[in-house]
Amino acid sequence: MRETLTFAAPRLAWRASLARRMDALNKLADAELVARTLQGNRDAFGEMVRRHQTFAYNVALRVVGNRADALDVTQDAFVRAYDALASFDATRPFAPWLSAIVTNLALNFVQRKRPALELQAELRAPSRADPAQRALDSEQQARVRAALHELSPQWRAVIELRHFQEMSYDEIAAALELPISDVKSHLFRARQKLKQLLEASE
């Protein structure tokens, strides 16, 4: 009994210390977490991942259209974000910067590795095997999902950055490394197509 206590006590103390550190990180703003990460504190970046993973996953999901691949893209995006963190302007919000990375990776993923994804129907309708998801998906959202996944990946990426992340044409062009004229062209044509698809589904 005494031995168990002897071994358990340091572990418990370590866990309590870890919990305290995590709790302290949890209260910090993104900019402070970024600054600490750049100073070599990787736990600070872990807090960033926990804080933004749902957001990043949803960005990836809207572009990739498949939950398993969206999870992979989300992980890759955080690693990419970590590598590029020195270029992040800490006076600006973190989420739009991250969304540009996620969208870019998701777009590359769809275009290069999985052209067959275009034919996947996972997100064209709510998952029937998942009652919680079914409950979450309103009929309207299901219609929009279906319409969104009729678009080309590049059009989806532009829609994601313009309508979900509210980026300007310039910011989208920089994020996707496209000329502004292409951004406008993709965006306007995507809207036209969506308009037709949504009208047709009513």
Next chain:
Amino acid sequence: MKTHLDFTTLNLYLDDALDATARARVDAHLAQCDACRAELNALHQVADTFAAWRSEPIPRDVSAPVMARVRQRPVPGSRARWGVAALGAQVALIILLVAWALPQLLRALTGVNLPPALLPAWNWKLPMFSLPALPGASFPLPALSLWMWGALLAGAVILWLIGNRLVWRTLANKREALQ
């Protein structure tokens, strides 16, 4: 016959990307054109559908696998700092080499000797170390024009930059492949 607003203009209007004059012109047109107003409303409806979008929860926490990969990587920015230091060292080495060979190069290429006032600068010696002298016979230079030497030097610099870039990318790819 009334000319309707084109689709591009309506989209730019929707995105608030028109200048004040163009916007006023569109406003004036919309005030009197039902068809264009209907077209703009349809675009607004498309945009509004996204506003009601609900995010779904992430199926599993990815922080552990992400952090396992992150812990194997250098602190962000440290590689760039190392790269700048490496580049600086290379530039310094080139400057030293050029400075070392300058009197010999000048004489060989142009037949001009370094001004006597500058010669002492090339003859200095450290207490423990001195650069070897450059005997003319051991430094044979092809009879090329200055332009040709310039082109050769430019080519060497380009190759050097490409080489650095390739080394950089190879290191990055190797690290990525190890993940």
